[in-house]
Amino acid sequence: MTGENGGNIEVNLPREAAELQPPSPALSPRSALRTQGETLMRSIGICVSLLLVIAAAASAGVLHAQRPPKTAIPAGTPSYEGRVGGEDIPNAVVIAESPFFDTGNTCGYIDDYDEVCPFTGSTSPDVVYSFTPEYDMCYSLSLCDSYYDTKIYVYEGEYTPGYPYECNDDNDYCYEPPVMYTSWLREVWMWGGETYYIVIDGYGGDCGDYVFSLVECVMHCPVECPPDGIPEDEPPCQDGYVDEFNGGCGSIPVAFSEVEPNPELFTICGMSGNFDNNTMRDTDWYLLDLTCELTTITACVESEFPAGMGFLDLREGCDNVTSFYSYVQGDCNQVMCLTEALPPGEWVIWVSTNGWPDYDCEDEWNHYNLTVEGYESCVPVESASWGTVKALYR
Ligand SMILES: [Ca+2]
Ligand SMILES: [Ca+2]
Ligand SMILES: [Ca+2]
Ligand SMILES: [Ca+2]
Numbered sequence: 479m480t481g482e483n484g485g486n487i488e489v490n491l492p493r494e495a496a497e498l499q500p501p502s503p504a505l506s507p508r509s510a511l512r513t514q515g516e517t518l519m520r521s522i523g524i525c526v527s528l529l530l531v532i533a534a535a536a537s538a539g540v541l542h543a544q545r546p547p548k549t550a551i552p553a554g555t556p557s558y559e560g561r562v563g564g565e566d567i568p569n570a571v572v573i574a575e576s577p578f579f580d581t582g583n584t585c586g587y588i589d590d591y592d593e594v595c596p597f598t599g600s601t602s603p604d605v606v607y608s609f610t611p612e613y614d615m616c617y618s619l620s621l622c623d624s625y626y627d628t629k630i631y632v633y634e635g636e637y638t639p640g641y642p643y644e645c646n647d648d649n650d651y652c653y654e655p656p657v658m659y660t661s662w663l664r665e666v667w668m669w670g671g672e673t674y675y676i677v678i679d680g681y682g683g684d685c686g687d688y689v690f691s692l693v694e695c696v697m698h699c700p701v702e703c704p705p706d707g708i709p710e711d712e713p714p715c716q717d718g719y720v721d722e723f724n725g726g727c728g729s730i731p732v733a734f735s736e737v738e739p740n741p742e743l744f745t746i747c748g749m750s751g752n753f754d755n756n757t758m759r760d761t762d763w764y765l766l767d768l769t770c771e772l773t774t775i776t777a778c779v780e781s782e783f784p785a786g787m788g789f790l791d792l793r794e795g796c797d798n799v800t801s802f803y804s805y806v807q808g809d810c811n812q813v814m815c816l817t818e819a820l821p822p823g824e825w826v827i828w829v830s831t832n833g834w835p836d837y838d839c840e841d842e843w844n845h846y847n848l849t850v851e852g853y854e855s856c857v858p859v860e861s862a863s864w865g866t867v868k869a870l871y872r
Contacts, residue, residue, distance in 0.1 A: 563605025566590045567637050567675050570608035576617065577693040578609075584626075584678060585685040591677050593631045595645035600629065602680030609692060613670035616695035619644075619663040621678065622652035626686030627659040632666060633675040643674070647681055653838065665695050699810035701782050701845050703747035710735065710748035715760040715839035717753050726763025726826060727796035734765035734826065739855035746848045750830050751783065751839035760839060761830040764848070765792070768822045770856035777827050778815040779806075781846035783837040786830055787814055793823035807832040810843075 563582050564570040567590075587603035611617070621628040631645035649662035659681060668674055678688055703709075712723040712735075721728065724735040737746070750760045766775070779787040788805035791798075803825075806814040829848055831837050837844065 570606040573609040580690050583687045593642045593645045595647050601683045603685050604677050604679040607676045610673045611668045617666050618695050620691045621661040622655050623689040624660050627681040627684040628661045629679040630661040631677050707745045707747040724762050734763045736765045739853050741854035743851040749844050751837050751844040753839045756834045759831050764827040766825045772819045774819045775852045776817040778849045780813045782843040784809050784832040784835050786832040788828045790826040792826050
């Protein structure tokens with residue numbers, strides 16, 4: 479493996495771990511969508527480019543709450559031959575199963591519907607899909623990667639004008655949308671056997687190319703830092719981030735978070751995630767300086783993302799850190815623990831994302847709690863407090 483960041487990756491991801499988790503970001507729905515979108519973009523060329531320029535100019539620097547009417551949007555966007563979605567609810571295109579991905583263009587359709595969330599008075603043409611899930615489930619309905627100012631809403635069971643089941647015009651959480659003001663219903667709970675009508679619409683009179691996905695929600699696993707939690711204090715990672723804080727043997731110069739001995743259970747509240755399109759990740763190296771003949775340490779990690787945690791043997795320095803002493807990995811809803819009886823010297827507890835999931839540093843779900851128990855100190859015994867000495871014999 480060669481790194482893109484000064485050759486750091488090899489140390490960031492020791493060999494043993496690399497074999498356990500082959501990188502797979504190319505298969506993620508987002509990558510697939512973006513590729514589709516880019517192809518679409520090229521095929522329609524100049525018209526959309528012009529639209530993008532005008533849309534960007536119209537929306538630059540404008541806060542959503544104060545958004546003025548978008549009179550600058552051209553009404554006469556050329557119609558598109560490949561009509562994909564349904565014209566209206568009776569003619570909705572049936573989504574057979576999830577996950578579902580489709581692209582199309584709304585400009586050739588009629589303005590049948592509108593809903594307010596919260597902007598009124600749209601005259602945009604719309605297309606309709608229907609979906610009847612087999613079982614109760616949460617779905618994410620995204621137009622994030624579309625190329626115009628979209629709006630999306632859902633009716634449950636029947637057309638209920640003015641009372642959509644869910645509605646979104648602009649979603650700030652879209653990840654690098656190609657234009658501003660695209661839409662995303664992140665969590666729509668649907669009942670098994672019920673039919674949902676999904677309307678792809680626009681703001682104002684805007685229409686254009688849409689990129690639509692319906693997938694099961696990514697369930698989140700919030701992790702709360704306890705009141706006495708010790709903050710990691712590393713700056714949040716982001717694209718281009720260089721970890722000079724606690725990237726361990728991968729930092730130049732090497733840098734660790736040094737952990738104070740404490741035989742009582744304590745918690746470190748940290749953050750990690752991937753960046754640079756899932757090619758890099760924030761690794762956190764917690765340095766332990768063991769002084770007892772054998773120290774039995776239990777480390778557990780609970781995280782909002784699929785995480786990995788391992789012990790690394792640093793007794794012979796970074797040059798000899800090529801694989802984990804022990805390692806666990808798991809999903810965000812698992813508490814993963816390792817217990818090791820370790821000889822004296824320098825050891826590291828390593829925490830990061832598990833391989834290369836699509837967990838961006840700038841996503842809000844990037845926290846973890848690392849709890850450590852049994853990190854006692856055996857020197858200098860003479861000056862240890864009575865509490866510490868007592869703790870040794872518990
Ligand atoms: Ca409409
Ligand atoms: Ca919108
Ligand atoms: Ca970190
Ligand atoms: Ca770090």
